[in-house]
Structure formats: C-alpha cells, structure tokens
Amino acid sequence: MPEQVIPYTLRYSSRARWVSGRIRPETGLVITLPTHAKPQEAEAFLVKHQQWALRHLNRCAARWTQIPRAWPYGTSLLIRGEAHQVEVRKARPGGVEQAPDRRLVVRTPSAGVPGAQRVLQRWLKEEAAVTLRQRVEELGALMGLRANRLYVRNLRSSWGRCWQGGSLSFNYRLIMAPPHILDYVVVHELAHLKEPNHSPRFWEVVGGQFPEYRPARSWLRTFGPCLSA
Numbered sequence: 001m002p003e004q005v006i007p008y009t010l011r012y013s014s015r016a017r018w019v020s021g022r023i024r025p026e027t028g029l030v031i032t033l034p035t036h037a038k039p040q041e042a043e044a045f046l047v048k049h050q051q052w053a054l055r056h057l058n059r060c061a062a063r064w065t066q067i068p069r070a071w072p073y074g075t076s077l078l079i080r081g082e083a084h085q086v087e088v089r090k091a092r093p094g095g096v097e098q099a100p101d102r103r104l105v106v107r108t109p110s111a112g113v114p115g116a117q118r119v120l121q122r123w124l125k126e127e128a129a130v131t132l133r134q135r136v137e138e139l140g141a142l143m144g145l146r147a148n149r150l151y152v153r154n155l156r157s158s159w160g161r162c163w164q165g166g167s168l169s170f171n172y173r174l175i176m177a178p179p180h181i182l183d184y185v186v187v188h189e190l191a192h193l194k195e196p197n198h199s200p201r202f203w204e205v206v207g208g209q210f211p212e213y214r215p216a217r218s219w220l221r222t223f224g225p226c227l228s229a
Contacts, residue, residue, distance in 0.1 A: 006053050019045045023056050081178030088116045096123035120229050128152050128175035135186045143209050145190045159185045162192035176227040184216035
C-alpha cells in the first residue's frame, strides 16, 4: 500500500511549551510549535502520531467537503453569512473596512497573519456586540423575556450561555453566521431565562418564537466550524 501524504499547517506560538497537533474542519491538521523549536520537530511529531492523524482525517473527510476553509487557511471569511475576501495591508491605525464588493480590508501596524487576526477579531467582536444587543432586546420583547446583562466573548465550546441571575453570554463568531442563525441562538438563550434545561417545555418556548429551530441547529452543527477568524 502506498504511503498516504498528510498535509498540515505549521504555526508558532509564544505560549506553546511543547509540540502539539489539532484537527479541525476549517483548518485541517495544524501543528503548533514553541517559538524556539525547529521545523523538524513538527515532522517528528507527525511521524509519532501519524496513525492518530490519519484516523481522524479519514473519518471526517466526507463531512468536511461541505465546510469551506476560513481565512487564513482559506481565502475568504463569512460576515453575516456572506463570503468576503480578506485583504491585509500594513498601515496605521489598525482597523477593518468592509468594502461594497465584499472585501474586508484589514489594516494592521504589524505585518503577518497574527497581527491581522488581532485587528480582525477586535472588529468582529465590536460588530457582534452591536447586533447581538439589538436582537436580544427585540426578540426578548417579542418573547416577554429580558436579560439583565449581556456579554459577547470568545466562547470556546458553545455559541451562547445563560447564567443564573439573567445574564447571557454569546460567542462573537455568531456575527459570521447568517442572520437567522444568530437569531436562533439568541432565542435559544432567551428561552433559558424561562426554562433552564432542555426539556420539552424549553423547546416549546423556542419553537413559539423560532419554529424552524431544527434546521438552524443542524446548520450550526455542520457549518459552525467554519465560523472562525
């Protein structure tokens, strides 16, 4: 049997203490090295863990064909469900311009992808905060529910959370999803103000405001991994 080539992306991190690998739909296999490490250490890691990498890559290959690779691992980035080409320029001050032809012009004082990512993520969080506050207020009024506080954060493992006391947290990456997907997550978390678990009564509350919640939930499970920057 011929050997199978395993493609990967190499990145360096000042926070990394050892070589590690991560496989995600939007990036494929990414091997992270400490800043002082040599590229050969990535190759050694891959040789040692090739069975793990092949098993997960082959298992997910069919499903990943549906998921576009997001910038910087691809060429475009979703904003409100629409693909935008990312164009990075070294300039001061840092900022993002959303051009009419669906380009995102990212100005960054420091060259390279990490600097552009910091500027872009800051802009995405600002855009998300404005939209989410508006939709929480509007949809909450329709549902007769009101959040005491709202936070927009870099949530690692969820799209939203409802806390005791009536506080809601949302993943800033929701600004990249189509508007109706963002609305579904807002309705979902607002419903938790009334029903704290995922009981049938909870889904009745969700369905009362958002009848098509099942397709929205399915969309997030399939395409949520491509909402990254």
